Amino acid sequence: MKHYFLLFFVAMALVPACKDDDGPQPPADGVDLTDIPYSPTAYQLELPPGFPSMNIPADNPLTEQGIDLGRHLFFDPILSVDSTISCASCHDPKFSFTDGKAFSTGVDGQIGTRSSMAIINAAFFENGLFWDGRAASLEDQALQPVENPIEMAESWDNVEKKLRRHPLYQKKFREAFGIKNSKEITRDLAAKAIAQFERILISANSKFDKKFYQNDPDPFLFSDLETDGYFIYFDDLSNSQVAGHCAHCHDGGPLLTSDDYFNNGIEDVATLDDFPDPGRGAVTGKRSDNGKFRAPTLRNIALTAPYMHDGRFQTLEEVVDHYNSGGHFVENVNAQSIQPLHLSEYDKQALIAFLNTFTDTNFVNNPLFQNPFE
Numbered sequence: 001m002k003h004y005f006l007l008f009f010v011a012m013a014l015v016p017a018c019k020d021d022d023g024p025q026p027p028a029d030g031v032d033l034t035d036i037p038y039s040p041t042a043y044q045l046e047l048p049p050g051f052p053s054m055n056i057p058a059d060n061p062l063t064e065q066g067i068d069l070g071r072h073l074f075f076d077p078i079l080s081v082d083s084t085i086s087c088a089s090c091h092d093p094k095f096s097f098t099d100g101k102a103f104s105t106g107v108d109g110q111i112g113t114r115s116s117m118a119i120i121n122a123a124f125f126e127n128g129l130f131w132d133g134r135a136a137s138l139e140d141q142a143l144q145p146v147e148n149p150i151e152m153a154e155s156w157d158n159v160e161k162k163l164r165r166h167p168l169y170q171k172k173f174r175e176a177f178g179i180k181n182s183k184e185i186t187r188d189l190a191a192k193a194i195a196q197f198e199r200i201l202i203s204a205n206s207k208f209d210k211k212f213y214q215n216d217p218d219p220f221l222f223s224d225l226e227t228d229g230y231f232i233y234f235d236d237l238s239n240s241q242v243a244g245h246c247a248h249c250h251d252g253g254p255l256l257t258s259d260d261y262f263n264n265g266i267e268d269v270a271t272l273d274d275f276p277d278p279g280r281g282a283v284t285g286k287r288s289d290n291g292k293f294r295a296p297t298l299r300n301i302a303l304t305a306p307y308m309h310d311g312r313f314q315t316l317e318e319v320v321d322h323y324n325s326g327g328h329f330v331e332n333v334n335a336q337s338i339q340p341l342h343l344s345e346y347d348k349q350a351l352i353a354f355l356n357t358f359t360d361t362n363f364v365n366n367p368l369f370q371n372p373f374e
């Protein structure tokens with residue numbers, strides 16, 4: 001008897017899982033959704049102390065229902081051609097929304113040429129998204145991975161078809177945007193919902209925040225090592241023998257990025273025409289921007305190895321060794337901050353200890369940011 005059961009389970013395991021493309025086709029004139037209530041609830045955004053205001057597009061206000069839809073889309077492989085890859089495949093909450101790899105893997109195991117970026121406080125970045133800044137807004141960005149041939153390799157026409165015939169999404173698009181018919185599900189609404197979800201991915205609960213923005217009364221919150229690292233990061237030469245110049249490009253405000261583009265000297269090139277990846281230069285067309293990349297936020301940096309746009313450094317020790325060495329010079333390197341730093345072993349450990357105070361585990365474990373299908 002047992003054997004029959006076993007055979008049955010083996011047989012079941014061989015039946016391919018039902019793909020979203022299969023199943024009954026909806027009527028040509030779509031499905032009427034007006035029976036489903038539409039009463040969106042405005043999301044109460046709380047800006048943490050010290051944060052700038054958030055510019056939210058007037059045509060995409062945050063609602064509980066929009067964020068919920070966006071979260072489902074973000075974690076759903078339905079956006080990819082073979083239902084294997086979701087946004088979260090490359091942006092996993094446990095790695096602060098990166099993937100822990102030098103180069104991300106898209107459909108069919110294809111490998112890209114850049115490292116995934118943390119999605120953290122991204123709503124506050126107003127000088128372009130991606131390493132090279134080529135996307136102007138979160139809405140604009142969210143449209144791109146689906147049709148990227150080495151990421152999700154799907155067409156938006158087809159994603160719209162799949163979403164329109166999916167009862168869960170018929171309901172959720174109705175609740176979020178008040179559409180009356182499943183045919184009104186569009187890529188633009190999907191991008192809006194994803195952008196809403198990304199806008200609430202706010203991190204403000206690290207030791208660094210507690211010390212500098214939440215008036216934590218504990219005088220021993222920072223160890224001596226962390227405090228010495230702080231002096232190095234901010235070039236506080238009245239308290240430290242050495243300056244790290246880090247704040248010039250990564251800033252010291254709560255966003256931990258200047259939101260600007262630099263060449264930080266990682267590439268050994270003879271001239272500005274020789275960068276394997278021209279970065280910002282390919283977007284602006286300016287030769288002087290070749291080899292520049294966005295100085296990314298250092299929030300949760302301990303969770304997002306490997307480092308740089310191509311994941312070339314495995315550890316923060318390697319990153320600090322790079323800056324300590326002075327890197328490689330070409331004419332668009334900022335020679336005042338990219339130069340030998342003369343850090344001792346202790347200084348390096350102090351700097352890394354300070355970088356570790358940017359870790360916000362409340363953010364990565366926030367139940368509202370996890371996969372809604374699990």
Ligand code: HEC
Nearest residue numbers: 086087090104105106114115116117129130131142145151
């Ligand atoms: C196959 C892996 C992969 C998938 C799938 C993917 N991304 Fe990304 N994401 C990346 C990589 C790599 C970058 C950096 C690319 C670059 O700079 O050219 C990036 C960058 C981003 C950024 C920019 C962050 C910043 O601070 O500038 C956002 C936002 C983002 N992705 C959101 C999404 C969303 C939303 C989806 C799903 C619709 C998605 N990603 C799907 C790999 C992926």
Ligand code: HEC
Nearest residue numbers: 244245246249262264293294295296307308309323334337
């Ligand atoms: C001249 C500007 C500049 C200075 C000074 C600078 N950085 Fe950077 N940093 C950048 C840029 C630009 C990148 C991204 C480069 C790339 O990916 O090609 C970066 C990347 C990083 C990364 C990897 C981020 C990631 O998500 O992969 C870390 C960590 C980092 N910097 C730490 C530091 C520290 C620590 C200091 C001080 C010792 C410092 N930086 C000084 C501009 C700068």
